Amino acid sequence: GxxxxxxxxxxxxxxxxxxxNLLVTAGGEQALTLADGTFxxxxxxxxxxxxxxxxxxxxxxLYQQGAVVAADSxxxxxxxxxxxxxxxxxxxxxxxxxxxxxxxxxxAGNLYQLGxxxxxxxGGVSSLATRMPQLGKLPDGRYMVTLSLPAGAYLEYKxxxxxxxxxxxxxxxxxxxxxxxxxxxxxxDEQDVVDAWHTET
Numbered sequence: 001g002x003x004x005x006x007x008x009x010x011x012x013x014x015x016x017x018x019x020x021n022l023l024v025t026a027g028g029e030q031a032l033t034l035a036d037g038t039f040x041x042x043x044x045x046x047x048x049x050x051x052x053x054x055x056x057x058x059x060x061x062l063y064q065q066g067a068v069v070a071a072d073s074x075x076x077x078x079x080x081x082x083x084x085x086x087x088x089x090x091x092x093x094x095x096x097x098x099x100x101x102x103x104x105x106x107x108a109g110n111l112y113q114l115g116x117x118x119x120x121x122x123g124g125v126s127s128l129a130t131r132m133p134q135l136g137k138l139p140d141g142r143y144m145v146t147l148s149l150p151a152g153a154y155l156e157y158k159x160x161x162x163x164x165x166x167x168x169x170x171x172x173x174x175x176x177x178x179x180x181x182x183x184x185x186x187x188x189d190e191q192d193v194v195d196a197w198h199t200e201t
Contacts, residue, residue, distance in 0.1 A: 006049070
């Protein structure tokens with residue numbers, strides 16, 4: 001069938017400066033904005049599409065609008081996004097007694113700050129473990145990390161000794177655990193407990 005395209009630019013609402021590295025999606029197509037804030041989505045079916053702008057690190061609020069695509073035509077779009085409010089998020093976790101003393105405990109999640117944007121955490125990960133924040137050990141034996149996260153963001157996360165797939169927290173049936181929360185508009189202090197890193201045999 002006939003196809004069209006959407007071409008546009010994304011600017012910061014407060015500074016009018018271009019915003020690079022935003023994920024832009026519509027009609028099953030996606031692109032990242034360039035250094036000058038521009039983007040191009042090619043090969044879109046004709047009709048009205050939901051155009052979504054998503055900041056990978058959460059520094060801008062999620063934005064969406066409709067865009068009409070005509071056959072063999074370019075639909076121009078100009079968008080200004082508002083910076084998101086960032087809050088301090090503290091994650092403290094108690095780990096099993098059999099946790100190796102020198103093992104790096106990391107936080108894997110679906111936000112850029114957690115190293116794992118748009119991955120299916122139940123089935124593993126798509127990024128290097130080194131991109132995931134490592135927790136520091138407290139005097140009482142627990143571990144802690146402090147992050148800056150966007151208020152209102154939907155967060156999926158889990159604790160891991162590896163890359164989010166290997167040596168990650170599981171329940172007694174050997175099923176991966178996946179924690180979920182909405183980042184509040186005030187500072188977050190999350191207290192967690194890892195029951196096990198592996199299934200008991």
